[in-house]
Amino acid sequence: xxxxxxxxxxxxxxxVDPSSARGKLLTQAARLFRENxxxxxxxxxLASAVGILSGSIFHHYKNKDAILKAxxxxxxxxxxxxxxxxxxxxxxxxxKLRALIACELDALNGDWGDAMAVVINExxxxxxxxQQDILALRDEYERMWLDLLVQAxxxxxxxxxxxxxxxxxxxxxxxxxxxxxxxGELSSDQLTDAVLHLAIKPxxxx
Amino acid sequence: xxxxxxxxxxxxxxxVDPSSARGKLLTQAARLFRENxxxxxxxxxLASAVGILSGSIFHHYKNKDAILKAxxxxxxxxxxxxxxxxxxxxxxxxxKLRALIACELDALNGDWGDAMAVVINExxxxxxxxQQDILALRDEYERMWLDLLVQAxxxxxxxxxxxxxxxxxxxxxxxxxxxxxxxGELSSDQLTDAVLHLAIKPxxxx
Amino acid sequence: xxxxxxxxxxxxxxxVDPSSARGKLLTQAARLFRENxxxxxxxxxLASAVGILSGSIFHHYKNKDAILKAxxxxxxxxxxxxxxxxxxxxxxxxxKLRALIACELDALNGDWGDAMAVVINExxxxxxxxQQDILALRDEYERMWLDLLVQAxxxxxxxxxxxxxxxxxxxxxxxxxxxxxxxGELSSDQLTDAVLHLAIKPxxxx
Amino acid sequence: xxxxxxxxxxxxxxxVDPSSARGKLLTQAARLFRENxxxxxxxxxLASAVGILSGSIFHHYKNKDAILKAxxxxxxxxxxxxxxxxxxxxxxxxxKLRALIACELDALNGDWGDAMAVVINExxxxxxxxQQDILALRDEYERMWLDLLVQAxxxxxxxxxxxxxxxxxxxxxxxxxxxxxxxGELSSDQLTDAVLHLAIKPxxxx
DNA sequence: TATGAATGAGTGTTCATTCAT
DNA sequence: AATGAATGAACACTCATTCAT
Numbered sequence: 001x002x003x004x005x006x007x008x009x010x011x012x013x014x015x016v017d018p019s020s021a022r023g024k025l026l027t028q029a030a031r032l033f034r035e036n037x038x039x040x041x042x043x044x045x046l047a048s049a050v051g052i053l054s055g056s057i058f059h060h061y062k063n064k065d066a067i068l069k070a071x072x073x074x075x076x077x078x079x080x081x082x083x084x085x086x087x088x089x090x091x092x093x094x095x096k097l098r099a100l101i102a103c104e105l106d107a108l109n110g111d112w113g114d115a116m117a118v119v120i121n122e123x124x125x126x127x128x129x130x131q132q133d134i135l136a137l138r139d140e141y142e143r144m145w146l147d148l149l150v151q152a153x154x155x156x157x158x159x160x161x162x163x164x165x166x167x168x169x170x171x172x173x174x175x176x177x178x179x180x181x182x183x184g185e186l187s188s189d190q191l192t193d194a195v196l197h198l199a200i201k202p203x204x205x206x
Numbered sequence: 207x208x209x210x211x212x213x214x215x216x217x218x219x220x221x222v223d224p225s226s227a228r229g230k231l232l233t234q235a236a237r238l239f240r241e242n243x244x245x246x247x248x249x250x251x252l253a254s255a256v257g258i259l260s261g262s263i264f265h266h267y268k269n270k271d272a273i274l275k276a277x278x279x280x281x282x283x284x285x286x287x288x289x290x291x292x293x294x295x296x297x298x299x300x301x302k303l304r305a306l307i308a309c310e311l312d313a314l315n316g317d318w319g320d321a322m323a324v325v326i327n328e329x330x331x332x333x334x335x336x337q338q339d340i341l342a343l344r345d346e347y348e349r350m351w352l353d354l355l356v357q358a359x360x361x362x363x364x365x366x367x368x369x370x371x372x373x374x375x376x377x378x379x380x381x382x383x384x385x386x387x388x389x390g391e392l393s394s395d396q397l398t399d400a401v402l403h404l405a406i407k408p409x410x411x412x
Numbered sequence: 413x414x415x416x417x418x419x420x421x422x423x424x425x426x427x428v429d430p431s432s433a434r435g436k437l438l439t440q441a442a443r444l445f446r447e448n449x450x451x452x453x454x455x456x457x458l459a460s461a462v463g464i465l466s467g468s469i470f471h472h473y474k475n476k477d478a479i480l481k482a483x484x485x486x487x488x489x490x491x492x493x494x495x496x497x498x499x500x501x502x503x504x505x506x507x508k509l510r511a512l513i514a515c516e517l518d519a520l521n522g523d524w525g526d527a528m529a530v531v532i533n534e535x536x537x538x539x540x541x542x543q544q545d546i547l548a549l550r551d552e553y554e555r556m557w558l559d560l561l562v563q564a565x566x567x568x569x570x571x572x573x574x575x576x577x578x579x580x581x582x583x584x585x586x587x588x589x590x591x592x593x594x595x596g597e598l599s600s601d602q603l604t605d606a607v608l609h610l611a612i613k614p615x616x617x618x
Numbered sequence: 619x620x621x622x623x624x625x626x627x628x629x630x631x632x633x634v635d636p637s638s639a640r641g642k643l644l645t646q647a648a649r650l651f652r653e654n655x656x657x658x659x660x661x662x663x664l665a666s667a668v669g670i671l672s673g674s675i676f677h678h679y680k681n682k683d684a685i686l687k688a689x690x691x692x693x694x695x696x697x698x699x700x701x702x703x704x705x706x707x708x709x710x711x712x713x714k715l716r717a718l719i720a721c722e723l724d725a726l727n728g729d730w731g732d733a734m735a736v737v738i739n740e741x742x743x744x745x746x747x748x749q750q751d752i753l754a755l756r757d758e759y760e761r762m763w764l765d766l767l768v769q770a771x772x773x774x775x776x777x778x779x780x781x782x783x784x785x786x787x788x789x790x791x792x793x794x795x796x797x798x799x800x801x802g803e804l805s806s807d808q809l810t811d812a813v814l815h816l817a818i819k820p821x822x823x824x
Numbered sequence: 825t826a827t828g829a830a831t832g833a834g835t836g837t838t839c840a841t842t843c844a845t
Numbered sequence: 846a847a848t849g850a851a852t853g854a855a856c857a858c859t860c861a862t863t864c865a866t
Binding site: 037039040124125159160161164165167168169170171172173174175176179186191194195197198199201 | 243245246330331365366367370371373374375376377378379380381382385392397400401403404405407
């Protein structure tokens with residue numbers, strides 16, 4: 001199911017084929033950037049992770065910054081594609097909100113979790129130019145959230161302002177990267193519910 | 207009032223006098239580490255920010271890592287002192303919870319906001335030894351939060367588990383560093399309330 | 413003849429080809445270390461002596477210590493190869509002893525004299541790890557001396573204990589590095605005889 | 619006995635009083651220079667060894683080079699004084715030669731051994747000016763040896779030329795610093811005899 | 825004499841990037 | 846595409862020396 005989604009994006013040229021040389025490089029870069037940070041990961045580290053020499057990296061990407069940007073673009077595209085699909089499938093505002101939260105949480109844990117973690121944690125190391133280029137993508141991404149929260153506000157599901165709530169939720173969700181362990185006591189579903197209930201209080205029993 | 211608190215800590219040797227050479231260095235280091243990140247801030251940057259030459263830095267601190275650690279220790283000590291005081295002043299669990307949230311939010315905006323932001327964002331760049339040393343301090347800090355949330359759970363003010371809720375709140379609060387502007391439309395008080403209501407449902411109108 | 417010996421060692425990978433980049437670096441390093449000492453020779457000195465920039469040094473050797481170690485290994489290997497060959501050629505204990513003395517004296521004056529002088533004079537600047545690695549080589553080297561001196565003792569050619577005599581001879585021989593001039597009045601042969609007669613009383617006239 | 623010799627030299631202003639501040643500094647400098655080498659010993663090391671701060675060193679000596687020179691001057695003066703005395707006491711050329719050897723060996727092991735070891739091992743780190751100044755002292759020292767060896771040659775006690783023999787003996791003797799242990803199996807007396815027999819072969823039994 | 829903060833040139837080392845092969 | 850030697854600017858850190866107090 002997930003693979004279908006990916007295949008489609010690759011075929012349309014949005015994502016890089018992960019079995020290609022560039023794709024392998026991106027996968028390893030995402031992993032290394034997440035594990036050690038962008039600045040602590042050397043071009044040599046990247047090269048040796050994919051089995052080539054450092055000089056060869058620059059046949060694939062102009063410079064290190066371009067690799068960081070490419071990792072981020074992959075991460076955002078992938079997450080957005082899933083969000084669009086899951087949003088459509090869910091019925092009702094609360095269900096849709098739960099879907100978005102689940103997507104964003106899973107984005108940090110699933111196959112493309114490395115890339116999305118890089119978007120969040122290494123953002124400030126992306127060059128100004130790179131940030132500009134990606135900002136449009138992020139705006140589109142955020143609009144999906146805001147539109148839904150505005151709807152939730154109309155339905156009086158939430159009390160805080162959509163903009164503020166979104167940012168608080170974003171912080172809470174992205175920080176899970178630092179502490180949540182999918183194999184621990186707390187399940188992904190329980191975590192999703194916990195986050196959902198930050199925004200929406202469960203209907204009290206009468 | 208705030209200054210009294212600080213003066214006391216300085217006199218007791220917990221904090222460095224900010225008017226001393228070491229103090230000035232720490233203040234500037236906190237600012238630069240926050241603005242540009244630990245790794246992107248060079249020792250020469252630090253030196254020129256306090257008007258000395260790079261070699262002189264090492265008369266005050268053994269190495270760059272020691273400066274990072276000192277900044278963090280300052281930040282945590284300062285925040286903890288305020289938390290202890292405000293916790294005592296507040297009456298009732300809800301008020302105490304609001305006090306902790308306010309402290310943590312202010313910790314990122316007040317005079318020592320730079321240092322506290324460094325604790326959060328540059329943690330992984332601190333050497334293993336440094337992390338060990340500070341961990342005890344952080345534990346003490348987190349215990350204040352957990353004890354209060356456990357109490358809130360007993361009083362059925364919160365529904366999520368204290369541990370999970372603390373981490374979600376921590377993420378939401380620390381992320382404000384990236385978007386909240388004290389001079390913007392949203393006041394500090396309003397932000398504090400918004401965070402409080404992530405944890406506690408506002409009392410319903412009778 | 414000497415060149416054959418060298419060529420063989422290079423082909424077997426024991427020695428570095430002196431016409432390669434690494435080899436040139438080693439030759440110059442040996443010379444500079446001998447002339448100015450290890451600590452007084454900067455990496456920049458080494459680089460400029462072979463016509464590259466300082467950063468490029470580290471493509472060939474991990475660090476400065478590795479260069480020192482490599483110089484020493486070259487020196488010892490070269491000297492040992494000559495000692496083995498000349499020992500085999502000489503007939504009789506006295507002739508063999510003279511051969512060893514000549515080898516050790518020449519080791520400080522010939523093409524690889526710089527490297528051997530570095531072994532003697534810069535030993536204490538080699539890292540502990542490096543010393544460990546080379547110690548095995550030195551042991552092998554010293555065993556050749558000791559075995560011969562033990563034989564000489566059996567034949568009553570020498571009176572002092574082999575161990576003590578070896579050390580006294582070692583000091584006398586290596587110190588020639590500081591005063592002996594091959595182009596001076598005293599010839600190499602005469603010097604060799606002088607050292608030989610420290611150990612062995614010249615045959616009395618009948 | 620030894621102390622009388624020292625006291626006399628101190629009173630005549632040749633040596634520095636070891637109980638004075640300068641004297642303590644020199645004693646510690648000799649020890650540190652011997653143990654770690656001149657270049658590896660920092661001015662801070664010297665200062666902390668005598669319990670002062672680094673800046674204060676320069677009230678006693680103009681610079682680090684002056685300390686090295688002072689250590690060497692002490693060492694040579696002390697050794698020469700002993701050599702003069704013991705030479706006078708000994709009767710006969712062989713006895714005198716044995717006395718000189720004993721003096722030079724003891725110079726490396728006795729109270730002033732550190733200083734004399736520094737003369738030998740750190741010589742090349744002394745500035746050119748410093749070397750010039752000390753050379754006269756060393757010449758005087760060496761003349762005592764040469765005069766005696768010339769006499770020994772006349773008496774046909776030795777076969778090698780006095781100049782060459784002196785240098786070979788110097789090498790053999792100074793190298794003992796690296797291996798001889800006064801508490802080991804070999805006694806000082808035995809070592810002295812061993813060195814003596816490098817120069818003079820014991821009369822063979824008829 | 826002693827202090828200790830400051831100097832400033834210098835050290836070994838790193839690393840993204842280039843380029844002839 | 847890939848190599849790998851070379852670049853060169855930058856880095857954290859060292860240390861003999863100075864000097865106002």
